[in-house]
Amino acid sequence: MRIEEIYQCFLQCISVSTDTRNIQPNSLFVALKGENFDANTYANEAIIKGALFVIIDDKKYFTNKVKMILVENSLKTLQELATFHRQSLGLQVIALTGSNGKTTTKELIHVVLSKKYNTKATIGNLNNHIGVPLTLLTFNENTDIGIVEMGANHQKEIEMLCSIAKPDFAYISNFGKAHLEGFGGIEGVIKGKSEMYDYIRENNKQVFVNLDDPIQAEKTNTLKSITFGINKIEANLNITSIKADPFVRIKFDDTQITSNLIGLYNANNINAAICIGNFFKVSNNNIKEGIESYVPENNRSQMVSKKTNKIILDAYNANPSSMSLAIENFIQLKEDGKLIIMGDMFELGSETKYEHQEIIKLLEKNISFQSYFVGKYFYENRTNNEYFKFFETFEDLKKYIKYNLPSNKLILIKGSRGMALERIVEFLE
Structure with a gap:
């Protein structure tokens, strides 16, 4: 079927989905493949849940010639359909x-x-x-x-x-x-x-x-x-x-x-x-x-007020550039009591050790408040410094916080998404 014909089918639908868990009635379902899944297997389920049309790329699941559209590659078709739609508008x-x-x-x-x-x-x-x-x-x-x-x-x-x-x-x-x-x-x-x-x-x-x-x-x-x-x-x-x-x-x-x-x-x-x-x-x-x-959410530069602490929650993600900027900004804030809780940075490849060491050095140059480092990369590069505490895992940090609860602090929380450091907020007062 040509993209022009598929587009006419799309125009009859109210939405597009690639996940049967959020299919709406009269929607278009596109069956994509990944390393660990093949959504072609859910084609019939998509129709039962109300999909008006289903795009598949495996002919063995082509069981409904009225509602199913068989293509060579579902992902490529999704992309071509999007471009065609964008240009049509x-x-x-x-x-x-x-x-x-x-x-x-x-x-x-x-x-x-x-x-x-x-x-x-x-x-x-x-x-x-x-x-x-x-x-x-x-x-x-x-x-x-x-x-x-x-x-x-x-x-x-x-x-x-x-x-x-x-x-x-x-x-x-x-x-x-x-x-x-x-x-x-x-x-x-x-x-x-x-x-x-x-x-x-x-x-x-x-x-x-x-x-x-x-x-x-x-x-x-x-x-x-x-x-x-x-x-x-x-x-x-x-x-x-x-x-x-x-x-x-x-x-x-x-x-x-x-x-x-x-x-x-x-x-x-x-x-x-x-x-x-x-x-x-x-x-x-x-x-x-x-x-x-505009009020930020999803752990992006949010200000969270607790009983005694104010928290800058910037834990959606982190890399060496954003981590350095967040630290430098935090340093210049005029607050008496400060604490940084930072987690490992991911996807750095051969630069992993160096970049974590650089973050530690940045804080060593500006020692005036406590810094908690969480994760194996920071832990592997730990130093002896009275202002620093290193925790190999999140659980180690949580146990420490339980018995050493900070109070009356401005706290910056920053780390890569995989660290999910926002979890620590519920343990802070």
């Missing part, structure tokens, strides 16, 4: 990627543009080869602007995602030490993320650029750019003031924004949203209202 698409802050930036852009336009964006972090097509398929004829987050941990992934989403505009939040194992070092990260710039160049589209980032400035100097920067009078948007104590406050033109985001490292995420809103003619007051209405 003809809306404007903004793509963004980066090592740190892309999800927060995406949410900020969304709340700003939604003040003037019917805007849809990636839900959560569905930003891979499956999530991007599913995001595109949520756009409809009423959508003015689509915002698509793109994640990657290997070369050529951003190139592939851009070929699916075909963005009109792009923004890369930064180039940091994330997924070093897959990218092959920081130069590999820069090359991989810059595939988005390559798409923009080849298709004569436009890019948003933070002039305070020398890599962005260099990589985009031949592209059609909309720029922003701090005290950069040559930029399209000049940010005149930034403060964080602990919440980020930003001034541009005559507008003062007080956000609910903690840390100077979030300033550029906000600045990008201001710049994009400004470009799309959203008024300064509406930009201010949008950003000030």
Whole structure:
């Protein structure tokens, strides 16, 4: 069946699913394969649960010629369907990627543009080869602007995602030490993320650029750019003031924004949203209202108040770049009692030992409060320091906290997703 015919089937459906556990009546179910599963085996179950059509790629499960669509590759069909739909709608698409802050930036852009336009964006972090097509398929004829987050941990992934989403505009939040194992070092990260710039160049589209980032400035100097920067009078948007104590406050033109985001490292995420809103003619007051209405969640730079402690919960993920920025921001906060609880960083490959040692050294240079290190990587590089405590496992940390409960502290919690350090919050008062 041709993609045009499959598209007509899709138009009859109210949603798209790749998981039978969340199928809605009159939806399209796409049976995907993974290393440990084959959703073709659930094709009949999908129909029983109300799927109007089911896309499969294994003919032995082709038992319903009315509702089942047999294709050569279900994943490829999902991606082609998403591209066909995106082009049929003809809306404007903004793509963004980066090592740190892309999800927060995406949410900020969304709340700003939604003040003037019917805007849809990636839900959560569905930003891979499956999530991007599913995001595109949520756009409809009423959508003015689509915002698509793109994640990657290997070369050529951003190139592939851009070929699916075909963005009109792009923004890369930064180039940091994330997924070093897959990218092959920081130069590999820069090359991989810059595939988005390559798409923009080849298709004569436009890019948003933070002039305070020398890599962005260099990589985009031949592209059609909309720029922003701090005290950069040559930029399209000049940010005149930034403060964080602990919440980020930003001034541009005559507008003062007080956000609910903690840390100077979030300033550029906000600045990008201001710049994009400004470009799309959203008024300064509406930009201010949008950003000030955004409250972070899902363990991303959240402020949590307990009985005696205040907690900066930034435990959604971590890499050497975001960890260093979080620590440096925490150090400059004017609080008497401080404590850092940090967990291992993953996907660093051959750089694992070095990068964990560097984080320890960073804190050794700024010893003025206690630091707890959790996980085998930090534990393997433990040092003798009266301000430091090392715990090989989360359970070890939990036992220590039980008998040494901190009080009247400002506590930063930061670690990779696999550490799930947010679990410690319930044990803090």
